[in-house]
Amino acid sequence: MDVDVSDHIERDDIIFYSVLYSSVTVVFGMAVLSKFLTNEFRFGFRSFLSLVVLFLGEPLCQFFVKGPGGLVVFAVGCLLVYSILPASHLPVGNRTVFITGCDSGFGHALVQKLDSIGMRVFAGFLEKDGIGAIELRNKCSDRLKCLQLDVTKDKDIEAAAASIQQAVGEEGLWGVVNNAGVWYFSEVEMTSEKIFRHVMDVNLFGAVKVTKSVLPLIRKAKGRIVNVSSLVGRMALPGAGAYSMSKHALLAYSDTLRQEMYKWDVHVAIIEPGAFYTGNTQEQVLKKRQTEIWESLDPETQDTYGKDYLNSMYSHFITTSQTFPADLTPTIRCIRSALLSMRPRARYPTGKGEELVICLHPFLPVWLADRIMATFGLLPRHLKPAALL
Incomplete structure (x- = not known):
């Protein structure tokens, strides 16, 4: 009985963290995509690094670091990569x-x-x-x-x-x-x-x-x-x-x-x-x-x-x-x-x-x-x- 409860809790944790990982991935992916759509970001080293984080960062952190520590590492990695992407542009206005x-x-x-x-x-x-x-x-x-x-x-x-x-x-x-x-x-x-x-x-x-x-x-x-x-x-x-x-x-x-x-x-x-x-x-x-x-x-x-x-x-x-x-x-x-x-x-x-x-x-x-x-x-x-x- 205790084994079943433990397995159930572990499955719940996996689902919970999977949802959080997916949320971070979606937010980061949408932020990177917006750069492409506004022509402020072209394919190069920084875009390649973004793709690596998107497709490899989540599984590596989820299965090797695990738990809240893995989620934090993945989120911080996304923030760091996003910080080196080109910044948004100011409105043209009357400049x-x-x-x-x-x-x-x-x-x-x-x-x-x-x-x-x-x-x-x-x-x-x-x-x-x-x-x-x-x-x-x-x-x-x-x-x-x-x-x-x-x-x-x-x-x-x-x-x-x-x-x-x-x-x-x-x-x-x-x-x-x-x-x-x-x-x-x-x-x-x-x-x-x-x-x-x-x-x-x-x-x-x-x-x-x-x-x-x-x-x-x-x-x-x-x-x-x-x-x-x-x-x-x-x-x-x-x-x-x-x-x-x-x-x-x-x-x-x-x-x-x-x-x-x-x-x-x-x-x-x-x-x-x-x-x-x-x-x-x-x-x-x-x-x-x-x-x-x-x-x-x-x-x-x-x-x-x-x-x-x-x-x-x-x-x-x-x-x-x-x-x-x-x-x-x-x-x-x-x-x-x-x-x-x-x-x-x-x-x-x-x-x-x-x-x-x-x-x-x-x-x-x-x-x-x-x-x-x-x-x-x-x-x-x-x-x-x-x-x-």
Whole structure:
């Protein structure tokens, strides 16, 4: 008789805990599903981890830990996994965003995305009446305002800031995205001081000046500052010296600004894309930059390297760039999250395997890191300058 009662109690306990486990599973599953349905969560490591918890967490805890302890472990595990999922987004409302470098690439795609979700966008173009601007005017709503903006010209920046201030008034500016950037593929010795300065003026000082011009409006809205850096801002890449220097400096600027803006409730985020096919990697643009590189060299450096060396460098890079992903969605999604997430991150690496590369690179011996960058870099290893032939 006692055995029957004990068995009955044990069966009741199993049913009771099964119901509790199922309840936790349903709540967690619905929370994860809502992330997918709102496009705030895509399949990746975090989604894989969520599925593991859903399908393996419950049976493992129920049959190996057992009792209330197993239920607690499972519930805490669900909470921990949910905590690393992307946060929900703020409502768009009347939020206004200012984006630089919208002629092509990330800026061009971002304008379309933010306009499609109802944001008011001020888009800066190097050519206000160029092909990129005309295309966006035709595709976007009347909320889009196109501005003439060369980030190296103080007059353009001041005029853009004045237009934005007049439009937003006391509401302030919710976000600025410093996306404008320029890339030159050239070894350090082959890069003239003029080109170094131009790259720094656009990629670094352009972002600094634009941010400073609208910072009072950002503070008023307690908004967001988003700076588009690069993977090579953390890891120097042969052939990308000027670009790496400018993006590394942009990281330092962003990290400093982020800490200084805490007291104003302004969040600063850094976007770190890997290799993508954008306006900077189009063949006609690269060939124009190649000509600029060669014409800026002094005769001695031209003799040392030779024109064939530069031609082969660019021929290899143009071919390589054709394999870069043309789908800019991963980066656009990260910028949107930096602007609207309730829990925005400080850094957003974007691109296949980039987070893993960024995590591992600092722990590698310098000689090994250099060997890897040389092997998988953009410079063909077999090329030799004219002086070595």
